[in-house]
Amino acid sequence: MKIVLGSPLNAIPKPWLYFDVPAVMVNALEIRGDPRAVLQYEGELWIDSGGYQILKKGLSVDLEKIAEIYRRVDAQLYLSLDVPPSPQDPPDVAEKKFEKSYSNWEKLRKMVGDSVIPVLHVYKDVGLFRRYLARYLDAPALAIGAAVPYVLITKGAPKGSRGLALKLIAEVRAQYKGPIHILGMGSPSVTPILAVMRIDSTDSATWRLKAAYGKVVLPGGGERHVTSRSVNFGRAKPKDGELEELYNFLQATGFPVLDDFYSRIKISFEYRALVNAWVVLKSWAEPPRPKSFKTLYQLAVSH
Known part of the structure; x- marks a missing residue:
């Protein structure tokens, strides 16, 4: 798609x-x-x-x-x-x-x-x-x-x-x-x-907006706030292993800008935007992560 x-x-x-x-x-x-x-x-x-x-x-x-x-x-x-x-x-x-x-x-x-x-x-x-x-x-x-x-x-x-x-x-x-x-x-x-x-x-068009708010998009959906600044909404921080999962997805799908991933993703809006754009482009073949969308996905597959 x-x-x-x-x-x-x-x-x-x-x-x-x-x-x-x-x-x-x-x-x-x-x-x-x-x-x-x-x-x-x-x-x-x-x-x-x-x-x-x-x-x-x-x-x-x-x-x-x-x-x-x-x-x-x-x-x-x-x-x-x-x-x-x-x-x-x-x-x-x-x-x-x-x-x-x-x-x-x-x-x-x-x-x-x-x-x-x-x-x-x-x-x-x-x-x-x-x-x-x-x-x-x-x-x-x-x-x-x-x-x-x-x-x-x-x-x-x-x-x-x-x-x-x-x-x-x-x-x-x-x-x-x-x-x-x-x-x-x-x-x-x-x-x-x-x-x-x-x-x-x-x-x-949200790949830039979410990056500006200090967030990265996860394969399959969901977003995590990765900067040190305070935010008023969407405060969910990465759970154990989620950034490693994101890194592994980027690596497996050929993301070309992986150098210093863990530090750049926390301090650079531009880098987060590139990561988010890549995830948006590449993760449509991944089953959804959120439970409600996972259920809808399974219904779509069954039909």
């Missing part, structure tokens, strides 16, 4: 300068000139419309402006401007957002071409989800968004939200024959489940 690294344009470090990264996703709202020159990256480039940021910040963005950026920048895939519903939205509000996402895709597809990929959103009203899935079956590829609140956060989501989200994703896989990308689900706790479900790709 392909894991796409989400990254700010001016990101430090740049993992692709150290090892192979199959694809990089950047935000259209950050683009001013040539993103490849800024990234120093010649590989597969994906551009996200910035729909989530637009929603969170209450911005108003002209669809023609997004189209202009997409026409100007040479990329392999452009995500349509979507309007994600939240788990708390009542069905009538959610349906307006589904319809706006569909309308944006139709318009951008006409302006830019078939490399614009629509986004279908996970939502608690299964009937609404299915109606819009039927409208996207002719798309050349399909992204599924809004799964993070149901699977990785769950606060405010309906009971059984993880199972619901995975059920909807499985329905898409059964009905849709093209490539499927799950937005924002590149956590090592989840990627093994998606791989078993025959999902083609997903992405993660």
Whole structure:
């Protein structure tokens, strides 16, 4: 399964300068000139419309402006401007957002071409989800968004939200024959489940954020705080043998920057970010570590 690294344009470090990264996703709202020159990256480039940021910040963005950026920048895939519903939205509000996402895709597809990929959103009203899935079956590829609140956060989501989200994703896989990308689900706790479900790709931008908070990501999921500074959340320190397990995983999978691992991981944000990026890219074949995700993984395998 392909894991796409989400990254700010001016990101430090740049993992692709150290090892192979199959694809990089950047935000259209950050683009001013040539993103490849800024990234120093010649590989597969994906551009996200910035729909989530637009929603969170209450911005108003002209669809023609997004189209202009997409026409100007040479990329392999452009995500349509979507309007994600939240788990708390009542069905009538959610349906307006589904319809706006569909309308944006139709318009951008006409302006830019078939490399614009629509986004279908996970939502608690299964009937609404299915109606819009039927409208996207002719798309050349399909992204599924809004799964993070149901699977990785769950606060405010309906009971059984993880199972619901995975059920909807499985329905898409059964009905849709093209490539499927799950937005924002590149956590090592989840990627093994998606791989078993025959999902083609997903992405993660948290490799840098977790490193900035002093954390390393473990193969199979979970994170550990490894610096000496105090933190307000996610204080779990490595248990006996966990850093050795991480080191052994990096060594076994060919991580190219292993020198002084135990000291650098504690003092260097950039080094932690490289380690986290590698784990995100390489651990989708590892069974999940957290118990709840392990159960979901076993269910996916049995089906």
